[in-house]
Amino acid sequence: MRHTVKALRLIIVVLWLAVLLLPITVALSLWEIFESRDNIRIGEPSFSLLNGNFSISLPFYMNNAGFYDISELCVNIRIYDGSNEILEFSTQPLNIPAGRIVASNLSASVSLADALSRDRELLTTSKDLDVNVALHFRVGYVLAFNVAGKFPFKWGAPFSNLNMTYVSSNTTHVSFEVSFYNNAPFSLSGPLRVELYNLQNVSIGSVEQFLDVASNGRYQELFEISVFQASEEGKIRLFFADILISEKRWGSP
Amino acid sequence: MNEVEAEAKPTRRKLVTKIVEATVITAIYGLVWLIIWFLLSHFLGPVFQPFSTLYWILACALLFFTFAIKISEGTVYKYILIILRSFFIIVYIIYSTNFGIFTINFEGFTLTVEFIPLLAMMVAINLLSIANGIIQATEFAAQTPED
Structure with a gap:
């Protein structure tokens, strides 16, 4: 029994040493990485909206000068309007073995339709939002760190000051002028479709145009829609990448 | 009556010595906990402040166990207290670190x-410590006065 007790005591001491040394060596490893500013570089984020998908890309460089592998390195971004979560991005996790240099892009994309199902006003109304940014990584596959911060974010609507003005109509065509400002931090690229309906909500014509509007740019275009049924009033619907942007009545009041 | 009194005197002296010894050792440990608290408060300041209560709960509990284990040396209660201390540490680290x-x-x-x-x-280390305490308590209980 004495040998068992001695062996158990030895195991307990060794395990306690391991438990105490691990956080110390992890802290030293992180210190090795963060003490030099050149070891981590994060570039300017770029946003894009293409075919109904909203993407964010963050150039990232890291020299893992520590002695443990860094795994599951990712950035999670959540955008809130008050308490309502409207967007969530999670970049693909990166693994950086000890002593290696990784230069990559932390990128994530989210379906615009999914985001708009939570807040439709985002397309046409600029708002003050809150952004939660969280950096997550695991050191030595044992200790995980998560640093999160909350920042205010001014959202610029991509279809600000949207106007769909009825211009003229005859038996074969109806003309509309569509204009808006792209106040979003990304350029708009994708198909813009105008659909016309009569008062019975039957489609009478549509036209589609591929648009490419730079950030802070203005869009103004005349749409001549050929109709197969003459009508002087009805509804007009504007779609971007199959997402309904706006709907309003047109014609004589 | 005189014989009984003569036998009780060394026992009482032994107990007093044990209490003094336990008090001194507990005081030394208490001083160490106090120095650590001063260092943490000084260097970590506002970060450490919310954990001050948890720190003192751990310090006071471990000081109590140090004193009680020292007092109960030579009895089976020492091992029971060692087991209880390990149980306390398991519950404490799980609760204080939020799992x-x-x-x-x-x-x-x-x-x-x-x-x-x-x-x-x-938790595994403390479970090993409990196992160690149980083995030691069994060994102690199995000892004959000749041992």
């Missing part, structure tokens, strides 16, 4: 450290 997820709020940022594997290891 291995530790969160600090500092100047608008939240730092979360997840160390579940490390917590599991600490």
